[in-house]
Amino acid sequence: MDNNVAIIGSGITGLTAAYYLKKAGVRFKVFEKSEHIGGVIQSCKTDAFLYETGPNSGVIANAEIADLFKELKDDCKFEIADHSSARRLIWKGNRWHALPSGLISAVTTPLFTLSDKFRVLGEPFRKKGNNPNETLAELVKRRLGNSFLNYAIDPFILGIYAGDPAYIVPKYALPKLYNLEQDYGSFIGGAIKKRKEVKSDNDKKATREIFSIEGGLEQLINALVKNIGNKNIATNCQNIIITRSRNDFLICSEINNPEIYSHVISTTNVNELELLFPFLPKIQLTSLQSLKYAKVTEINIGFNKWDGMPLNAFGGLVPFKENRKILGVLFMSTLFKNRAPRDGALLTIFVGGTRKPEMVELSNSDLKLAIKNELDEMMGLKSFKPDLYITTTYNKAIAQYGKDSEERYKSISSLEDEFPGLYLAGSIRNGVGIADRVKQAKDIVTMIIHKN
DSSP, rough: OOEEEEEEOSSSSHHHHHHHHHTOEEEEEOSSSSOOSSSOOOOOEEEOOOEESSSOOOOOHHHHHHHHHTTTTTTTOOOEEGGGOOEEEEEETTTTEEOOOOOOOHOSSSSSSSHHHHHHTTTGGSSSOTTTTTOHHHHHHTTOOOOHHHIHHHHHHHHHSHHHHTTTTTHOOOHHHHHHHHHHHHHHHHHHHHHHHHOOOOHHOOOOOOEEEETTTTTHHHHHHHHOOOOGGOOOOOSSSEEEETTEEEOOOSSSEEESEEEEEEEEOOGGHHHHHHTHHHHHHHHHHTTTEEEEEEEEEEESSOSOOOOSSSEOOOGGGGGGGEEEEEEEEHHHHTSSSSSOEEEEEEEEESSOOGGGOHHHHHHHHHHHHHHHHHHHHHOOOOEEEEEEEEEEEEEOOOTHHHHHHHHHHHHHHTTTTTEOSSTSSSSHHHHHHHHHHHHHHHHHHOOO
16 A cells, blocks of 8 residues: 555544554654653653543543554553442532432432423423534523533533533534434433434444553553554654645654655644644634633642542532632542552642633642642541642643534635645544544544545
C-alpha cells in the first residue's frame, strides 16, 4: 500500500491512529511538538500515591475502546472502577445527596421539586423538539423541568465539559441523548425501548463501565508506543509548517528535513491550525476558531490517613446554582486500587470551567486556602494537612460544543473535500472522552485504507 500518513500530535487520537495504521501496513510518522508523548495523559507516582494530571478515567462507551483494550491486553491491563462508583453525590444546601438510582430514590430525593417529579410522568408524552441547535438547558427544561436541570444535568455537564448547559448543544455534545428524543420521542420511553432491542455484538461491548489502567492511564500510552515503535514518532518538532504540494503535503519543521506525505491527520486544537496549515482558506478557519475551551485547574490531594467523611462513591459534583468554589471532587482511591495508602485517600478536585474562570487565575496560596475551606465544610475534614498537593492548569482543557458546532462541522467537511488526504481530528469534533478519541482515530484510518 503506497499511503504515507503524517500524524500531527501524539495524544490518544494520534497514537491510536498510528497503531491502526501500523496494523494495516501503512507507512506513517507521528510529529509531536513537545518532548512528552501522550498529550494531556500523564500519570505520576510517589511512594504513597498514584495520580493523573490529565484525564482521570474513561468510559467503555463504544466497541472501539473495548477492542483496543483487548488488542493491547498483553501490554497494559485495564481496570474497572469499584462498584461504589455507581453512587454519585450531588451537593445541595449544606450536604451531599445521592443521585437517584431507582424509582423509590427518585420519589424521595430532595434534589428535585415535587412538581418536577410529577412532571416526569408526562415526559414520554411530550412532543419531540425540532430545533437541532437547541441548547441542553432548553431541552431539559422543556422535557423535565428546572430542578432536574439544576441538580442532575448541570452537575453532569460540569463533570464532563466543565461547561454550561445553556451553551452546550446536545446534538453535538451528547448525541445519544439527542437521538433518544429524535428517534423515540422521549428520554424515558426511548431508554425503555432501547433496553428491549436486540443488541449487536458491538453494542454489547459498550458496557458504560468506568475504567482506568493498572499503573495509571499513561500505561495505555506506553502500550500504544510499544506497538507503534519509537522510531515512528518524532518529538520536539517545533514550528511545523505544512504546505500543499500538488496532490500531496510537504511537512517542514526545525529538526526534520522537508518530507512529502499523501495524507495528514491533524489532532491539534483549532488555535494552531492557521500556522500549521497556511494554505487553508481564512473563511473556513474563522468558523473553526470560534470553538471555545474551558479553563480548568486540576488539584490532586493525597492524605496518608483520611479523617473526613466516608468516600463510598464515585465522587461529588457541585451544581453551579450552589455557588461553591469547586466544580466537583473525584474519590480516586475509592475508584481504583493502589492510588493511596490503605487508610488514606486520594482526591482529585476541579475548579474553573466556563462559568468560573476566575478560579483558575487565583494565586497558589489563595487557591489552596479556597480548597481547604471547601474540603473542611463539604468533606467533613477535621484537619487539612495533605501529604500530596499538586495543581495542574489547562487554559484550553475541554472543547465546548455550542451552536457554532454546526458551522464548524460544515467547514471541516468542506476543507477535507477541498484538500483530499487532510483529516482534521481531535476534540474539535466527535466528543471529548477517551473512547470518543479512539473511535474517531479508528474511523479515520478505516477511511484512509478504503479510499486506496
